[in-house]
Amino acid sequence: MPLSSLITRHILSVALKLLHASLRISVTPEHTQLPEKGAIFTFWHGKMITGWLLAQVLFPQKKIIAVVSSSGDGTILADTLQQLGFSLIRGSSSKGGDMVKRAMQHALQGEGVVALTPDGPRGPANQYKFGMLRLASENHYPLVFAEIHHAHKWKLKSWDKFEIPKPFSKTTVKLHLIDLPQFNNKEELQSYTKQLSIKLSHAQPTLHTAQTCGPFLPKYRLTSQYTL
Numbered sequence: 354m355p356l357s358s359l360i361t362r363h364i365l366s367v368a369l370k371l372l373h374a375s376l377r378i379s380v381t382p383e384h385t386q387l388p389e390k391g392a393i394f395t396f397w398h399g400k401m402i403t404g405w406l407l408a409q410v411l412f413p414q415k416k417i418i419a420v421v422s423s424s425g426d427g428t429i430l431a432d433t434l435q436q437l438g439f440s441l442i443r444g445s446s447s448k449g450g451d452m453v454k455r456a457m458q459h460a461l462q463g464e465g466v467v468a469l470t471p472d473g474p475r476g477p478a479n480q481y482k483f484g485m486l487r488l489a490s491e492n493h494y495p496l497v498f499a500e501i502h503h504a505h506k507w508k509l510k511s512w513d514k515f516e517i518p519k520p521f522s523k524t525t526v527k528l529h530l531i532d533l534p535q536f537n538n539k540e541e542l543q544s545y546t547k548q549l550s551i552k553l554s555h556a557q558p559t560l561h562t563a564q565t566c567g568p569f570l571p572k573y574r575l576t577s578q579y580t581l
Contacts, residue, residue: 365429366436373406376503376518380411380526387411387530388495391461397479398470399513400501403524405434407499408468411528416465418442420453422474442467445474454488461494478513479554483546490533490542498553500527529553 394412396404408417419439421431431441442460444453457467471481489496504523509515518524531549536542 363436366433369402369433370406370437372518372520373403375520376403376522376524378403378407378524378526380528382527387497387528390464390495392466392495392497393457393461393485393489394466394468394497394499395471395481396499396501397513398473398476399478399511399515400499400503401430401470401515402517403501403503403526404470404499405439405468406437407501407526408466409438412466416440416460416463418457418460418465418467420444420457420467420469423449424474427474439468440465450484454484457488458492461492472513476512480550481546481553483542486533486546486549487536487542490536496531496533498529498531500529500553501525 392412394408394417396407405419417439418441419431419434420442421427421434422445423443427443431443435441440460442453442456444450444456460467469485471485472478486496488494502525503516503518504525505519506522507517507519509517534545536545
């Protein structure tokens with residue numbers, strides 16, 4: 354086995370698991386009722402070190418299916434996630450979009466949890482792709498967004514401002530369970546996608562999110578507190 358494959362398949366996955374285990378993670382707000390059937394679990398690309406394994410912690414009884422691009426960087430991530438117990442869907446909205454959509458539908462119909470970074474694999478940063486929201490809306494799939502904050506981290510100068518949390522760092526996660534409306538046309542969908550992306554990019558730890566949303570923004574149901 355080439356050295357690069359050995360690193361991604363074994364060393365990187367172990368390092369990621371050890372780092373995640375060291376983080377002091379708390380998840381709010383209180384009284385969570387996470388979806389019991391299939392759901393789409395999302396987090397920004399720059400927060401993926403915490404986001405991927407958080408999916409396994411929040412849905413311990415579920416099969417987690419990660420959507421990962423078919424690029425070279427995506428292959429490194431896919432190898433790592435596979436070692437961590439994830440199933441995989443390879444592709445993105447720009448490459449293999451129809452295949453990815455069908456694979457996601459199959460996974461969700463089987464009551465699995467599809468985990469993905471909605472602004473990946475190339476951005477723009479912190480912006481949902483409206484195709485994914487349309488899929489969730491048309492099929493009434495529950496959508497969960499994890500708003501992740503690392504108190505201490507290294508931040509890379511990449512398009513997504515990729516964060517590497519420092520070991521033992523305090524990490525706060527606020528879960529948003531998003532009730533997607535039905536869209537009457539493409540313009541409504543695009544407007545909603547833009548407003549939702551802005552809202553979640555600037556979300557604050559407050560219980561007033563639902564009251565401050567515009568007419569096409571979702572009402573957030575409060576979720577519960579975990580200490581992981």
